[in-house]
Amino acid sequence: MKSVIWWIRRDVRLEDNPALQAALQTGLPVIPLFILDPKLLQEPPTRRQSFLFQALQNLDEGLHRLGNRLLVRQGTPLQVLQRIMQEIPVHAIFAEEDYSPYAITRDSQIQKALPLKLVLGLVIHHPQQVLKADGTPYTVFTPFSKTWKALPKNFTTYPVPKNLPSPDHPLPGISLPESTASAYFPASTSEAYHRLDSFIQGPIFEYSQGRNLLAQPGTSTLSPYLRFGLLSVRTAYQAALKALISTMRAEETKGVETWFNELIWREFYLSILYHFPNVLQEAFYQHRRNIPWRYETKEFNAWQNGLTGYPVVDACMRQLNETGWMHNRGRMIVASFLTKDLLHNWQLGERYFMQQLVDGDPAANNGGWQWTAGVGTDAAPYFRIFNPILQSKKFDTQGNFICQWIPELSRVPQQYIHEPWTIPQDVQERSGCIIGKHYPAPIVDRAIVKDRVMTAFQS
Ligand SMILES: Cc1cc2nc3c(=O)[nH]c(=O)nc-3n(C[C@H](O)[C@H](O)[C@H](O)COP(=O)(O)OP(=O)(O)OC[C@H]3O[C@@H](n4cnc5c(N)ncnc54)[C@H](O)[C@@H]3O)c2cc1C
Numbered sequence: 001m002k003s004v005i006w007w008i009r010r011d012v013r014l015e016d017n018p019a020l021q022a023a024l025q026t027g028l029p030v031i032p033l034f035i036l037d038p039k040l041l042q043e044p045p046t047r048r049q050s051f052l053f054q055a056l057q058n059l060d061e062g063l064h065r066l067g068n069r070l071l072v073r074q075g076t077p078l079q080v081l082q083r084i085m086q087e088i089p090v091h092a093i094f095a096e097e098d099y100s101p102y103a104i105t106r107d108s109q110i111q112k113a114l115p116l117k118l119v120l121g122l123v124i125h126h127p128q129q130v131l132k133a134d135g136t137p138y139t140v141f142t143p144f145s146k147t148w149k150a151l152p153k154n155f156t157t158y159p160v161p162k163n164l165p166s167p168d169h170p171l172p173g174i175s176l177p178e179s180t181a182s183a184y185f186p187a188s189t190s191e192a193y194h195r196l197d198s199f200i201q202g203p204i205f206e207y208s209q210g211r212n213l214l215a216q217p218g219t220s221t222l223s224p225y226l227r228f229g230l231l232s233v234r235t236a237y238q239a240a241l242k243a244l245i246s247t248m249r250a251e252e253t254k255g256v257e258t259w260f261n262e263l264i265w266r267e268f269y270l271s272i273l274y275h276f277p278n279v280l281q282e283a284f285y286q287h288r289r290n291i292p293w294r295y296e297t298k299e300f301n302a303w304q305n306g307l308t309g310y311p312v313v314d315a316c317m318r319q320l321n322e323t324g325w326m327h328n329r330g331r332m333i334v335a336s337f338l339t340k341d342l343l344h345n346w347q348l349g350e351r352y353f354m355q356q357l358v359d360g361d362p363a364a365n366n367g368g369w370q371w372t373a374g375v376g377t378d379a380a381p382y383f384r385i386f387n388p389i390l391q392s393k394k395f396d397t398q399g400n401f402i403c404q405w406i407p408e409l410s411r412v413p414q415q416y417i418h419e420p421w422t423i424p425q426d427v428q429e430r431s432g433c434i435i436g437k438h439y440p441a442p443i444v445d446r447a448i449v450k451d452r453v454m455t456a457f458q459s
Helices: 018-025 047-065 077-087 101-113 141-150 189-201 203-210 223-227 233-245 250-275 297-305 311-323 328-341 346-356 362-373 388-395 400-405 425-430 446-458
Strands: 003-007 030-036 071-074 090-096 116-119
Touching: 003 018, 003 077, 018 030, 018 090, 018 116, 030 047, 030 077, 047 223, 071 077, 077 090, 077 101, 101 116, 141 250, 189 203, 189 223, 189 233, 203 233, 203 250, 233 250, 250 362, 297 311, 297 328, 297 346, 311 328, 311 346, 311 388, 311 400, 328 346, 328 362, 328 388, 328 446, 346 362
Parallel strands: 003 030, 003 090, 030 071, 090 116
Antiparallel strands: none
């Protein structure tokens, strides 16, 4: 009897999984397969990989309950799939469509040789569906979002299947690589649902304000779960829709609608990557590709390690280094600081984020960096420079976030927390924080920043 392969990539879940459903609908035994592709593996595993491996481990437990097991193989996907098809008769391979240039090339090569069927699931609307009237892709968010919203969304989400028949003879596989569980992001679908429920029951209604406050859990923290598909975007969308229907208050409606927009930003950047894959190598705009960036190892290291002397920047970078996640407001502040205040190439920051982030996603990360640096599609204008002191006063007024991540500053009186270099000497001594000794003096004089940026961009 023939089997079908459910090739798992960024859809590590049983619930609302269109690729799995398509496999099940054939009525044939299903082989849930994960391929360890050497091209995508790094040693030691990044946080992102660890999160994925843990999630796969949990998926395997779920599969076990349904009478099946996860098959793990290592190698080039085409070769691995061909090998399996020599071992057992396979009717078809089902996988969720992915839009990175690597995934597109890989899948189209496989499709030439094998019956690979790609299924929509990573997004609500395929990038080919959200187009301008003339059939070309959008490069500006607002019109993209209008078209996205207007498209019909009459889908129903799929429950976890009741059982998942496996082939009579299990195929030999290998174990998943060693990985460490994150205390901050347990990699299970139950955790994803728990986060979604808690967010939908409260914070979503205050999201239009709460999403900017650094010390407050005002956002969903679902990004790693959406990144690896432990939660489907359709499930997230439907939960938010229920929240929207449950309220008549204008402020609460605004909160939910603002959150919808974030889900659309996610699809906007996936669409940009799909239509303009070159953004992974260069700025979207040609006239922003030859900016004379500076490079100073000392400054770059200070930025990476949260030692710039600007507390809000340092707190955000330390949050990233410790947890693998950073608040969206923080991502904009530190990206602006690197690319504008220090005038370092945005691609260095992009790369560092990909090394550290548990939710590191080529489309969203690239889009975020190009936007902040002012070189990308629908970007902030290049002369907009986030002032870290004003951002800090506005979005961490009491300095609670700063004190959480920078213990050296925890005894500093609140009035100096955003600009510790202004602390009088005697207060520095009393609060056990001598600037230049316990906490760095600012690594850049902000007075020169604007002129330097203008000159570089205008050149
Ligand atoms: C420089 C920079 C780099 C970024 N890198 C990434 C990245 O690698 N991976 C990533 O998922 N997001 C990235 N973002 C977008 C955003 O910061 C995170 O998605 C968000 O902070 C995740 O927290 P959350 O789940 O609580 O988001 P919420 O505010 O609850 O938003 C819900 C979901 O919408 C999506 N989303 C929200 N904002 C954006 C956005 N601006 N662009 C695309 N999708 C968005 C995410 O999937 C997120 O989980 C980046 C932003 C910037 C400015």
